Structure formats: structure tokens, C-alpha cells
Amino acid sequence: MYGWHQDDTDFQLLHQGENDTFLVRTRGMRYILRRYRRERYREQEILAELAWMCALRNDINVPNVIA
Numbered sequence: 072m073y074g075w076h077q078d079d080t081d082f083q084l085l086h087q088g089e090n091d092t093f094l095v096r097t098r099g100m101r102y103i104l105r106r107y108r109r110e111r112y113r114e115q116e117i118l119a120e121l122a123w124m125c126a127l128r129n130d131i132n133v134p135n136v137i138a
Contacts, residue, residue, distance in 0.1 A: 080097040082104075089111070095102040103124065107117065 075095070075097045080095060083094045083096070084091065085094050085103075086092040089108060091106045093104040093106075095104050105120075
């Protein structure tokens with residue numbers, strides 16, 4: 072899907088709730104992966120969360136965000 076290979080990619084569940092959040096480690100990179108419930112959030116709400124996470128990267132160690 073994102074070019075991640077099964078043999079060198081690790082998924083760690085960080086939060087299980089309304090939206091599951093995973094930390095993905097692959098090839099020395101770290102990513103946050105969120106699985107949103109279908110038809111729960113509008114596109115604008117998800118885009119606002121992505122913008123917030125990208126803004127946090129300036130001040131704290133937030134893994135790469137993939138829109």
C-alpha cells in the first residue's frame with residue numbers, strides 16, 4: 072500500500088478506541104497510522120487533525136504524517 076514490506080515493517084497499537092492509532096516502523100522511519108470509523112468524521116475534520124499533527128512536528132518528535 073505505502074511501499075512498506077511485511078518483512079521489515081512493525082505495527083504497534085498505541086490506542087484502541089473510536090479511532091485506532093498505530094505506530095509503524097519501517098526502514099528507519101516512523102509513521103502514525105489512524106484508522107477512522109467509516110462515515111464518522113467529515114473530510115474537514117480529518118484534514119484539521121492532519122494539519123495539527125504536522126504543526127506539532129515543529130516542537131515535538133511526531134512521526135511522519137501521511138495524508
